[in-house]
Amino acid sequence: MNEVLARIQELEEALDDPSDTWGRLREAWKRAEDEADPKMAEIVRQARRMHPVLRDLEKRIRRxxxxxxxxxxxxxxxxxxxxxxxxxxxxxxxxxxxxxxxxxxxxxxxxxxxFDTLENRVLHAYARLATDAAREWIREHPRAKSSTRYAQVDGFRKSCRTLARFLSDLGVRVASAGITPNYVLMQDRSYREMHNSWLRLLLRRKIEDDLWAWQAETWTDFAVLAIILAIDELDEAELVAQSPISWNAEAVGGRWFEQDRPIAVFWLRETNRIVEVQSRPQKPGALLVAARAHVALRISTPNRAEMPRRVAVWTPHAMRRIPLEESASEAARLLQLIQPLAQMEVLRHGLIITPARGCAQAANAAEGKAQVTAIALGPFGADLAEGFEAVRGFVQGEIYEAAE
Structure with a gap:
């Protein structure tokens, strides 16, 4: 789940360039397929941003x-x-x-x-906490010693350790969590940025607790991003509409970003198809409600009288690997049972995306006209590469089958 969270948090950096959000995210996920390229984390961002800030504070430490x-x-x-x-x-x-x-x-x-002022106590506490967080991150990525991120975090760890020793020699005590910031922590730019970074590191444990409590919601967002990237890879796909994505400073109910519906709309220029990625739609319709799916693809053709097609997407998350064949068969039977409800749209196909748990795999099942594909997808390494390839194949098959 930490790797799933890392893939989702890479969206925050991708949002810096709204014109190429999905291209930047796809590049980040591509790097994640190589286990020697370590994951993005809060300490990695701070290693990039806080190095000059700490050097500035060390030169003019307040007394x-x-x-x-x-x-x-x-x-x-x-x-x-x-x-x-x-x-x-x-x-x-x-x-x-x-x-x-x-x-x-x-x-x-x-x-x-x-030198034993409140702002310097917070600086001492931050230096110690950042040292521990950097050491923990380095231990999690022993294969990434040749990467740039590893070098940045390791250098940041050494700088923070040296700063903590320097402050200890000056007689500066360590601030406790929950202090009320004084004027310097609120108004001095460097001290304020350091204080905010300290608070973000203190939230690490809370983030982990929230991740355990809301991991199913986090997994759903991960699956949605995988589907969007699979569509965006098509040569003829053009992103014609995208809902504003608002990144949260901390997870709210397991969700790191909020968006309107649908999250993305693609136009296939040559095929002349509109593909919408719907995540938790406000008006899912009778078929999607009966299918109990929180995500869907809506495929339609402009200037044609035919009914739009929907593909139900389930994102089950469990502590153990779920049986793909059995799950696909059950979902196919469910889709076949709800066919009499179809009035304004067609819903015959479905997709299940579930955690790979170390073994990426895909399975198919059919029941009457209903067909379901179940894919075990991982958040990094070979599980991500093989699982995402399966998602890519399913999405392309659905889009071009709809075009026949």
């Missing part, structure tokens, strides 16, 4: 002057407070030199540089 009471030589006394004066009045002697004694020192107020 304050704090008042302390110390025994000070008489010729260096500049300030005394009430407690110092009370101390002096209790010393034996008729004048100040006599009260200063043989050492000629009296209790006075002095100012010393102090």
């Amino acid at each position: 304050v002057l704090r008042r302390h009471r110390e025994l000070t030589p008489l010729d260096r006394v500049q300030e005394m407070d009430r407690a110092s004066m009370v101390w002096l009045s209790r010393q034996p002697g008729r004048n100040i030199p006599e009260r200063a004694g043989a050492s000629q020192r009296i209790l006075a107020t002095v100012r010393r540089e102090d």
Whole structure:
């Protein structure tokens, strides 16, 4: 599921270029087919973005002057407070030199540089947390030592470790989670960016907890992206409409992005077909409701009186690998049973996309006019390459069969 999440989070970077969102995402998924190319993660993004920020803070680490009471030589006394004066009045002697004694020192107020401020405590906490997160990421990708991401994260880990030792030598303590940011953390640009990065790293565990609770929703979004990429690869496919995709700072109900319906509409120039990718449609229709599918393909031909075709897409997620043949047969029987409900559209074919669990595979089943293909797809390595090839073959078969 961490790899599934990585594939989905790569959409965030792809959205930086709205003119080629799906092309950039396809390139990222292509790299994920090679296990030596490590996954995108929050620590990878911070390794790119935070290096110059930390260097800036290290050069101008904030300090304050704090008042302390110390025994000070008489010729260096500049300030005394009430407690110092009370101390002096209790010393034996008729004048100040006599009260200063043989050492000629009296209790006075002095100012010393102090680095133990709230913003530096947060910086210390961030440096330690980033070091741990980078070390954990490196351990997860032992085969990626030759990759650029690995070098960036490893260099960032070393920089954060050095910074943490430097702050410890300065006597800066470590901030605890849940502190209220002060003026510097909110207004100073570098400190503010560091504080926000610290909060994002603190959310890692919450993200993992949400991932366990909502992994079925996350898997559905992963399957939707796989289908879109399979259609976008067609030479004649032209993206004519795409709903605005809003990326969430954190998952809401297991979903990292929100979009209108349909998420993407493609026009096949030569075949003259319109293909819509519908994810969780607001008005699914009687057939899709009866099929209990949250995703669908809608294939239609402009300027023709024929009814549009829909392809139901199921995205079951289970802790164990589900039997593909049995699932495809059950889905085919269901589609055959709901055929009497067909009035305004045709729904005879279906697709099941389920986690590969280490073994990408595909199976087909038919029942009357209904046909269903079940595909076990993985989020990285060979499981991603082989499973995505099966998704690509199914999508092309459905589109061009509709064109016959």
